[in-house]
Amino acid sequence: MATKTKVERVVWEWVDRENPGFKFNVMLLDTVFGEIFSPGDQGGSTAAMVRWVYDGEKMEMLNQIKPQWYIGAAVGRLCVAALATGVVDGSRVFCCAGKYSWKQVLEILKGMYPEREFKEVPDQGEDLTRGRT
Template structure:
């Protein structure tokens, strides 16, 4: 027999990491939260980057698909799904910017804050994504590219990040 605490415990738990990628509606929401971090770094603003330590990231579309997939997939029961595609540092993101936009000058690398060395079991996450039409996790570089292209194409609109 289940206890009251067991009855109240979530049966599906999704733990997403930092979301990078396109936003749903930049015209009305701007570039908030983690995509705002990219916008700020791209523009040379580092007001908060020293406080955000290295961690893992996931593409915004992958994260949305994972939420829907976990909800609809009846085989996801009493499980934790980690929405962790790959670790990142701000210097790695700056390196991606430099590769994608070689004609633009970016700030120097930040003081090395280390790297997230956590080991994450996300095979089940990849499996749920495959079941819902995504062959694998989007790479950090692909997510950064999509976000930056959206930010640059929205330059003339009011798309300020907020934190």
């Protein structure tokens, strides 16, 4: 995350200095859930993390990811479309649909697959941050 922040700062400095002939924005996505558009390319994506909950794998890594915001894959496409219209320029666009925790993800999976036994994930509470409306 620190590297991404540093890169963004450098790019913003470049945009300010060079004043390019195109619009520049940053999409700030957190976890993306939804339809997988390229199943073979999901090794490190958040879609893979849902699979970890399903399979009961890499729980130590999941435990490090605290409750936070998510965006649906289809909503992400809408955000990209909004930027493509050219109306937004020089902005940091925060894209989020709601909050989640791995415990909530597990409960959804249990509802979808009631015959399956799942490994429990710790209840880490919920993200209490509030978005602007």
